[in-house]
Amino acid sequence: MNVTLKTALIILGVPFAMLSLAAGLIWVERRLLALWQDRYGPNRVGPFGLLQVLADMIKIFFKEDWIPPFADRKVFVIAPAIVMSTILLSFAIIPFAPGIIISDMNIGILFFLAMSSLGAYSIVLAGWSSNNKYALLGALRGSAQMMTYEVFMGLSLMGVVMMTGSFKLTDIVLAQQHIWFVVPQFLGFVIFLIAGIAETHRLPFDIPEAESELVAGYHSEYSGMKFGMFFVAEYLGIILVSALITALFFGGWLGPGFLPGPVWFFLKTFVFIMFFILLRASLPRPRYDQLMGYGWKILLPLSLINLLVTGAIMMIYIN
Amino acid sequence: MKTSPLISEALSPEKIMEKIDILFYITSAVAVISTIMVITRYHAVHALLYLVVSFLSIALIFYFAGAPFIAALEVIIYAGAIMVLFIFVVMMLNLGPRTMEQERGWTTPAIWIGPSILSAVLLVAFMTVLMNNPAEDTGLNLVGVQEVGISLFTEYLLAVELTGLLLMAAIIGAYHLGSREKKIYHRYLEKTDQ
Numbered sequence: 001m002n003v004t005l006k007t008a009l010i011i012l013g014v015p016f017a018m019l020s021l022a023a024g025l026i027w028v029e030r031r032l033l034a035l036w037q038d039r040y041g042p043n044r045v046g047p048f049g050l051l052q053v054l055a056d057m058i059k060i061f062f063k064e065d066w067i068p069p070f071a072d073r074k075v076f077v078i079a080p081a082i083v084m085s086t087i088l089l090s091f092a093i094i095p096f097a098p099g100i101i102i103s104d105m106n107i108g109i110l111f112f113l114a115m116s117s118l119g120a121y122s123i124v125l126a127g128w129s130s131n132n133k134y135a136l137l138g139a140l141r142g143s144a145q146m147m148t149y150e151v152f153m154g155l156s157l158m159g160v161v162m163m164t165g166s167f168k169l170t171d172i173v174l175a176q177q178h179i180w181f182v183v184p185q186f187l188g189f190v191i192f193l194i195a196g197i198a199e200t201h202r203l204p205f206d207i208p209e210a211e212s213e214l215v216a217g218y219h220s221e222y223s224g225m226k227f228g229m230f231f232v233a234e235y236l237g238i239i240l241v242s243a244l245i246t247a248l249f250f251g252g253w254l255g256p257g258f259l260p261g262p263v264w265f266f267l268k269t270f271v272f273i274m275f276f277i278l279l280r281a282s283l284p285r286p287r288y289d290q291l292m293g294y295g296w297k298i299l300l301p302l303s304l305i306n307l308l309v310t311g312a313i314m315m316i317y318i319n
Numbered sequence: 320m321k322t323s324p325l326i327s328e329a330l331s332p333e334k335i336m337e338k339i340d341i342l343f344y345i346t347s348a349v350a351v352i353s354t355i356m357v358i359t360r361y362h363a364v365h366a367l368l369y370l371v372v373s374f375l376s377i378a379l380i381f382y383f384a385g386a387p388f389i390a391a392l393e394v395i396i397y398a399g400a401i402m403v404l405f406i407f408v409v410m411m412l413n414l415g416p417r418t419m420e421q422e423r424g425w426t427t428p429a430i431w432i433g434p435s436i437l438s439a440v441l442l443v444a445f446m447t448v449l450m451n452n453p454a455e456d457t458g459l460n461l462v463g464v465q466e467v468g469i470s471l472f473t474e475y476l477l478a479v480e481l482t483g484l485l486l487m488a489a490i491i492g493a494y495h496l497g498s499r500e501k502k503i504y505h506r507y508l509e510k511t512d513q
Contacts (some may be wrong), residue, residue, distance in 0.1 A: 072364075074365075075364065075365075075368070105387065106387060106463065106464070107387045107388060107390075107391045107464065110388070110391035110392075110395065111391060113391075113395055114391050114394035114395045114398075114399060117394070117395050117398075117399025117400060117403075118394065118398060118399055120399065120403050121371070121403065121406075124403060124406055124407065124410065125364075125368075125406075127410075128364065128406070128410045136410065139410070140407070140410070140411075143403055143406075143407055144407075147400060147403060147404075150399070150400070154395075167464060
């Protein structure tokens with residue numbers, strides 16, 4: 001196969017597939033939530049309500065694109081674009097199968113961390129430029145939350161990096177041929193999962209947009225497709241974190257030979273996506289100070305201990 | 320696997336260096352322009368946003384220069400953490416149009432004279448050094464993560480430890496400033512002066 005064509009196909013195909021998956025997830029989430037809450041959910045438009053997403057998309061595209069007169073126009077417009085582009089860029093480092101990766105750079109994990117820290121701008125700027133007190137409160141909470149959870153999101157991954165000796169994601173997947181990293185790095189996995197939920201600000205950590213206290217938090221003033229971008233970016237974030245958990249802790253595309261690699265990758269990722277949705281259906285939202293205290297007082301020491309113990313064990317066994 | 324002529328052409332080192340050179344000039348132009356915008360904006364948040372762009376372009380320059388680790392850290396720490404804190408603080412201050420007027424009053428043309436002369440002196444000194452010792456073309460020298468880590472913990476160990484001490488002092492100071500006496504009573508039960 002022509003190499004240039006293949007590269008171009010991967011570069012165009014991954015964002016396209018991810019965007020359609022994210023749209024499909026909206027339907028999956030609504031149906032699953034309904035199932036767990038003993039009701040039907042969207043089941044009228046098309047088979048099993050599958051076309052509901054399409055109908056919603058048509059609606060959101062034709063809504064009036066309203067920018068409040070008191071908002072800072074330029075910043076208001078740029079904020080949703082930042083979150084979309086940083087999350088789509090993060091997909092560049094996900095190894096879906098051997099060879100199916102946009103850019104296998106040697107700072108893969110660091111690139112993801114960099115993009116997720118840039119994503120914080122989107123919340124801060126959206127909240128600030130809206131010139132609305134609820135939006136500003138949401139932005140304050142969101143930026144503090146994302147900065148806190150970024151710290152040990154990075155630290156929790158360092159155990160995996162130490163065991164592999166590389167930041168490259170394909171190396172990390174290939175290092176799990178004998179044992180998945182979830183076994184030796186269980187603590188790292190749990191911390192990364194929690195930090196991942198907080199980074200995508202999903203329930204139970206959706207404090208920046210807590211609708212019972214802050215209207216809709218940082219995107220209160222947004223409507224039409226600008227709101228839609230925040231919305232789709234949240235689902236993209238779920239896919240991204242699930243795919244990363246799969247690649248870093250659950251052996252990526254590796255699996256018994258009766259299914260091809262990409263299928264394994266997709267199945268494992270989907271399990272985590274479902275888990276995210278189950279969390280939304282079952283857990284209450286903590287208070288803001290509880291969230292911050294939990295992060296700094298429990299998760300940060302735990303991730304440091306994990307790092308220390310991993311380092312010590314590696315020193316003993318390698319020397 | 321058969322490679323297309325386009326790919327094999329692109330893979331020759333001279334071609335890659337040429338392309339990196341072009342990218343370097345574009346990125347440097349972005350860095351310079353955004354930094355000028357940082358200085359000339361009257362609106363604090365807009366200026367900070369240009370500063371973020373400037374950091375991102377500097378990170379890219381590091382990447383082109385063969386230091387991917389430093390590039391990633393530049394984005395994570397400078398653009399991603401420190402600048403968010405700056406914007407956070409500016410957001411809390413809630414500077415209105417009045418502050419912009421004040422800024423405009425401060426930046427009169429007369430203000431520019433002193434800094435301009437001093438920067439021009441620096442530029443002349445820099446140019447003289449460059450003219451006398453033209454930089455050698457050492458080619459692309461890739462510095463990986465491991466090299467950075469090893470040199471940090473052998474050659475620059477003292478600097479790393481001193482930085483650690485400094486940060487510790489900052490954390491203890493912040494804790495001291497932020498700590499309050501714990502209230503035992505609920506505020507309704509507190510005795511007031513009335």
